[in-house]
Amino acid sequence: MTTPTSTSTSTSTDERLARATLSRAVEPGDEHAGRWLHRYGATGFLDRLLGDARSTAADDPFPGTGQKRVASWRLRATTADPTRDLATIHELGGRFLIPGDTEWPRQLDDLADARPLGLWVRGPADLRTWALRSVALVGARACTPYGAHTAADLATGLARHGWVVVSGAAYGIDGAAHRGALAAGGATVAVLACGVDTPYPRGHDQLIRRIAQQGLVVGELPPDTHPTPSRFILRNRVIAALTRGTVVIEAQHRSGSLVTVRAAARLGRHTMGVPGPVTSALSAGVHELLRGDATLVTDADEIIELIGDMGQLAPARRGPVLPRDLLAPATAHILEAIPARGPTPTTVIARRAGTTPDDTLVKLYELHSLGFVERHGEGWQLTNRTTPTSNARRGGT
Structure with a gap:
């Protein structure tokens, strides 16, 4: 396990402070903010937002962006305390990563204007290195014993082959996947929809703490930030972008897990599904994916055959030789x-x-x-x- 020694090479302190401020002001995945950020940079964006650039944009600093949205950004930015947030993450033994840092996973840039402003990270490993060889396992919160067993078994198999298991730390499939990787002494990353110092769900407090010790806990939101339904959905795009492919295990037709796998498909990542009983509503969403472009997988070898290096083929499947x-x-x-x-x-x-x-x-x-x-x-x-x-x-x- 590699311990990062520095979060920055070419990124400036002002840029980091500006992005820390904006991580409180702007909701994850806000493409309106992403476009202005791309145009002006974080410090320029913040200057215009707080009025320092009134000489050039007196009436409308962000033409085409709704006034209510801009007003919300401004209100949150004026109450943000980035120095305190950075101190908090430092006290937790973590760091705040931004584009340009050596540890920044460059595949997140595929999200374009929806790219995270930055990532708050806890854990001893190097996120960029781990993300290069990672796979997402996602699925239903209210999963069946079959789903939980399958998720844990897949995670264990992937960990034993040296792959990093990424999930959202939720109840059900997510938790089973994390536990499976940890039980095998493997690597796992939890991507949260809240601050990395605010374990959610509460029932997974110990699990998330263990992941922070053995793996990585990652989030877009600054410390002491709580989740909302929209933040869970937007978090899924980060899981999809970070990994080489996404496997969905048990998901109903309107499951948030399907958001993750569809985001992976849009990003050109591999999409996979584990079939379940045809009578199970919890597998109906997976079966719908499998009727489309997703690939059916049943074990870690089949996943690795799809997302791994060329020539890493799964063993041939056949009955006993008579x-x-x-x-x-x-x-x-x-x-x-x-x-x-x-x-x-x-x-x-x-x-x-x-x-x-x-x-x-x-x-x-x-x-x-x-x-x-x-x-x-x-x-x-x-x-x-x-x-x-x-x-x-x-x-x-």
Whole structure:
């Protein structure tokens, strides 16, 4: 596990303070703010918002943006205390990352104007490094035992293959995924819809604390900020952008988890789903995705085959190998033509197999030497032995 030593290289203190202020003033994913931020930078945006640029934009500092929205930004910005927020995250052993920092995950830039202003982070690992090899596991809060078991099993398998499991720390599938990764001694990242010092849900307080010790807890919102329904939805775009792909496990038709996987699809990430019972409403949303462009997966190997390096193929799926599976096709065809009961003449077997008696006799003696058949007078019958000799590997050669 790599411990970051610095949050910044080229980013200035003023830029960091401005973005910390704006993280209180602007709601996550606000594309109106994102466009002005792209145009003026964080310090320029804040100067215009607080009136320092009245000489150039006296009446309307943000043309085309609604006055109510701007008024809300301004009100929040005037009450923000970025120095205190940065001190709080520092006391927690965390940091505030902004674009330009060496630890900033560049794939977040794919969100364009909806890119986070910054990320408040707790935990010892390097977010950028971890995000390069990560996968999101998301799903229903009120999941079934099947869903919880599957999420934990997938997370454990991914962790054992060196992949980072990213989720939202919610009840149900999220919690099971985090626990599965932690139980395997693996890496996991929780992306919160609140301040990283405000564990939510409360019932996951200990889980989130453990993730902060062994993995990473990440959020767009500054310390002591509480979640809202819209913030949960907007948080999902960060989960989708951070990771190489998103797997959804149990989701109803209107589940927030589907927002995550659809955001991943828009960003060009891999989208995957784990099927459930066709009678389960909790899997109806997943099945809808699987009828579209999402890929069906059932274990960690299949996920890695899709999102991993070229050549990382999942093991072939097949049933147990039986002795008769090792026979050459022509020999197996004769075996299939022998009736289940009673000795049968060679000519009858040949007729049933659609071949000549001479060719049939040759194959029958091969089958006899391998323990599949016995001769009784002029006829042949199947043996009662269930495990023919290992020489079956040479059948038909």
